[in-house]
Amino acid sequence: MAFAAFGHSGGSKSDFKTPRKTSVKVAMALLIPGMLYLGLFFITPLVSLVVTSLEVPDGSGEIGRYAYGFEISNYWTVIETYWPHIARSFFYALMATILGLLISYPLAYFIGVKARRWPILQGLMLTLVIAPFFISFLLRTFAWKQMFANESLIVTTLQSWGVLAPDQYLVGTDFMVIFGLTYNFIPFMTLPLYTSLERLDIRLLEAGSDLYANPAKVFARVTLPLSMPGIISGTLMTFIPIAGDYVNASSQFLGSSETAMIGNVVEANFLRINDYPSASALSVLLMAAILALVTFYVRRSGTEDLL
Amino acid sequence: MTKPLPQDPMMLELIKQARRHQMTRRAALAGAGATAAAVALAACAPGGDTQLTPATDVSDSEKTLVWHNWSLYMDEVETDGAVTYPTLEKFTAETGIEVEYKIEIEDNDTYYGKVKDQLAQGADIGADVACPTEWMAARWVNNGYVQKMDAANIPNKKNIAPAYMGAAFDPERDYTVPYQGILAGITYNKAAFKEATGKDAPASLEDLWDPSLKGRVGVLSEMRDTIGLILLANGIDIADANSLTEDAFMNAIDFFAGKVSEGQIARIKGNSYSEDLENGDTIAAIAWSGDTVQLNLSAGTEKYGFFIPDSGTTISADLFTVPMGATHKKNVEELINFYYDPANAAMLAAWVNYVTPVVGAKEEAMKIDPALAENQLIFPSEDFLKNAHGFRSLTGKEELSFTKAFQEVLLGA
Numbered sequence: 163m164a165f166a167a168f169g170h171s172g173g174s175k176s177d178f179k180t181p182r183k184t185s186v187k188v189a190m191a192l193l194i195p196g197m198l199y200l201g202l203f204f205i206t207p208l209v210s211l212v213v214t215s216l217e218v219p220d221g222s223g224e225i226g227r228y229a230y231g232f233e234i235s236n237y238w239t240v241i242e243t244y245w246p247h248i249a250r251s252f253f254y255a256l257m258a259t260i261l262g263l264l265i266s267y268p269l270a271y272f273i274g275v276k277a278r279r280w281p282i283l284q285g286l287m288l289t290l291v292i293a294p295f296f297i298s299f300l301l302r303t304f305a306w307k308q309m310f311a312n313e314s315l316i317v318t319t320l321q322s323w324g325v326l327a328p329d330q331y332l333v334g335t336d337f338m339v340i341f342g343l344t345y346n347f348i349p350f351m352t353l354p355l356y357t358s359l360e361r362l363d364i365r366l367l368e369a370g371s372d373l374y375a376n377p378a379k380v381f382a383r384v385t386l387p388l389s390m391p392g393i394i395s396g397t398l399m400t401f402i403p404i405a406g407d408y409v410n411a412s413s414q415f416l417g418s419s420e421t422a423m424i425g426n427v428v429e430a431n432f433l434r435i436n437d438y439p440s441a442s443a444l445s446v447l448l449m450a451a452i453l454a455l456v457t458f459y460v461r462r463s464g465t466e467d468l469l
Numbered sequence: 470m471t472k473p474l475p476q477d478p479m480m481l482e483l484i485k486q487a488r489r490h491q492m493t494r495r496a497a498l499a500g501a502g503a504t505a506a507a508v509a510l511a512a513c514a515p516g517g518d519t520q521l522t523p524a525t526d527v528s529d530s531e532k533t534l535v536w537h538n539w540s541l542y543m544d545e546v547e548t549d550g551a552v553t554y555p556t557l558e559k560f561t562a563e564t565g566i567e568v569e570y571k572i573e574i575e576d577n578d579t580y581y582g583k584v585k586d587q588l589a590q591g592a593d594i595g596a597d598v599a600c601p602t603e604w605m606a607a608r609w610v611n612n613g614y615v616q617k618m619d620a621a622n623i624p625n626k627k628n629i630a631p632a633y634m635g636a637a638f639d640p641e642r643d644y645t646v647p648y649q650g651i652l653a654g655i656t657y658n659k660a661a662f663k664e665a666t667g668k669d670a671p672a673s674l675e676d677l678w679d680p681s682l683k684g685r686v687g688v689l690s691e692m693r694d695t696i697g698l699i700l701l702a703n704g705i706d707i708a709d710a711n712s713l714t715e716d717a718f719m720n721a722i723d724f725f726a727g728k729v730s731e732g733q734i735a736r737i738k739g740n741s742y743s744e745d746l747e748n749g750d751t752i753a754a755i756a757w758s759g760d761t762v763q764l765n766l767s768a769g770t771e772k773y774g775f776f777i778p779d780s781g782t783t784i785s786a787d788l789f790t791v792p793m794g795a796t797h798k799k800n801v802e803e804l805i806n807f808y809y810d811p812a813n814a815a816m817l818a819a820w821v822n823y824v825t826p827v828v829g830a831k832e833e834a835m836k837i838d839p840a841l842a843e844n845q846l847i848f849p850s851e852d853f854l855k856n857a858h859g860f861r862s863l864t865g866k867e868e869l870s871f872t873k874a875f876q877e878v879l880l881g882a
Contacts, residue, residue, distance in 0.1 A: 222865065223865040223866045224612070225608070225865055225869045247880065308748060311748045311749065311750050313749035313750070330684075331735070333750065334735060413736065413737055419879050419881040421881070422880040426880060431876075432582065433582045434578050434872060434876050435869070
């Protein structure tokens with residue numbers, strides 16, 4: 163298209179300049195809605211968040227009253243108070259991402275490579291991966307809570323086998339929360355993996371085995387590196403939202419007071435204690451920590467081109 | 470980031486243009502930042518110091534009002550999927566005022582989170598009348614967020630039960646009028662409780678800490694009820710500032726935290742605690758009186774019992790309040806007057822099963838259903854009420870430190 167425009171404008175330099183300037187203006191004009199959107203709904207709240215995170219109590223002694231200030235120590239206070247929750251959030255996110263990868267990789271491999279000969283099966287399996295999205299996220303999580311309830315068949319069976327003590331239950335444990343997080347984010351892991359495995363050229367695998375590599379070696383040297391883009395985007399798309407999730411770990415769903423994550427701490431500070439500076443400082447910290455982790459991860463895996 | 474630039478001259482020129490414009494873009498971002506700061510400033514500028522004034526009352530020309538209330542808190546009739554409210558229909562027939570009844574309050578804190586900015590500015594919160602719980606209403610009154618009601622328009626106000634008068638923040642009930650009273654206590658699954666502990670019913674709060682109930686006990690996430698019951702069991706008078714000191718409160722918090730960390734208490738919830746009783750996760754829970762009746766109704770049998778410890782329980786109320794930005798105050802006053810008519814109060818009580826704050830409603834209830842009138846949880850006798858205590862009002866500082874201590878237990882470490 164650009165070449166065609168070039169061709170039309172003829173050889174003369176002055177002729178060529180006018181349409182080019184207009185296109186630049188058009189391009190800039192087209193950017194305005196996007197920039198406005200970002201400014202209004204991203205930059206504005208972000209600035210407001212940072213400003214709030216630095217506020218100080220206004221001296222009235224009433225709950226929820228804060229005034230403008232520059233209280234950097236808000237950040238130290240929340241780290242000091244809530245470091246176990248911060249650590250727990252990243253631990254859960256890491257566990258759920260690893261588990262999700264272990265479950266999704268074979269699944270995506272089967273759909274994207276093994277099932278190529280049967281397009282109908284492929285389509286059916288992809289639909290099944292996406293199917294949970296047809297039901298609300300909250301309802302699905304709530305259903306797990308009912309299935310693992312204290313009087314449920316699963317729990318009573320595990321208790322009779324001696325896996326769980328008679329006064330031990332599942333809901334409210336680390337296991338249950340990681341289970342819920344893994345389950346809820348598996349489609350976000352499977353789909354990117356599928357898109358990169360689907361393009362995998364089988365002839366490369368054949369070439370590998372022709373060169374006397376055993377299947378494990380072919381996987382390690384050919385399949386895995388080629389599916390790396392899928393692994394990177396899949397892990398990012400699960401790790402980031404999981405670290406900030408507060409539904410699974412909430413005591414309304416699969417968690418208890420032993421499993422609170424950063425999201426739950428933010429909720430409690432914002433809604434219950436009305437401590438807006440602490441809630442904002444925690445949100446900023448979470449954002450900064452994720453940004454730092456992701457930057458490090460992407461740099462290390464040498465896939466800047468993906469972003 | 471050293472990608473070769475595209476060969477196409479037009480694209481190349483665009484990229485160069487964009488690079489030259491980088492400074493301008495940064496300036497634009499800075500501009501956006503400044504706007505954001507201004508917006509943030511504007512949003513918070515009218516702090517607590519400015520005196521709010523009531524919005525102009527247009528009740529005489531507009532016969533409508535909007536009411537924000539809690540779920541299961543109004544007599545409902547469902548016909549073909551459409552829900553109607555008989556007492557509200559009666560009100561409309563008598564006064565010509567149309568009521569838009571909205572179930573908006575799920576929890577005092579979340580509701581406050583939703584409307585606090587409008588309240589602080591004296592703007593319309595979308596309701597002419599809302600019914601927060603006493604302690605939240607006290608915050609609104611102390612902050613000057615609600616309008617003073619005109620007693621002349623509410624002649625039936627004389628029917629307020631004496632127990633509800635004399636609150637520190639509003640002794641004459643000029644700003645707030647009770648809608649329903651709320652008693653806390655212990656709701657238990659009769660069969661499961663007997664199986665676990667060998668007892669027919671709990672005899673005291675102590676029975677919740679029986680080792681056989683480990684992991685099967687629930688409490689309310691409402692601080693004043695859960696800690697209130699523990700304080701009362703410790704012999705503290707929760708209505709008295711000399712008895713309920715910071716030390717006494719923190720002792721109760723320590724006790725509570727111990728029960729949570731050793732796993733005795735497994736569920737800490739708001740209104741949704743009933744789900745845990747229904748699916749059997751909890752066997753006994755600190756709960757609200759009215760819900761037990763509803764639970765038994767949906768179970769079809771008298772599966773659950775409700776028990777008030779001898780050491781005492783907490784009583785509170787949800788209160789009618791008219792926010793500063795409401796424009797139909799007079800209509801609301803007529804509404805309150807309507808519900809303080811004993812006959813209407815009895816009609817409502819027959820459905821919601823909470824404590825009725827209206828004197829004379831018991832006699833009216835006797836005409837509808839004598840069993841209803843005998844129910845101590847709806848029409849408590851003087852003797853019964855001796856056991857129920859209101860949590861004293863807290864100073865701003867106390868509210869902050871108490872709430873913080875309580876929430877820290879809920880979040881664990």
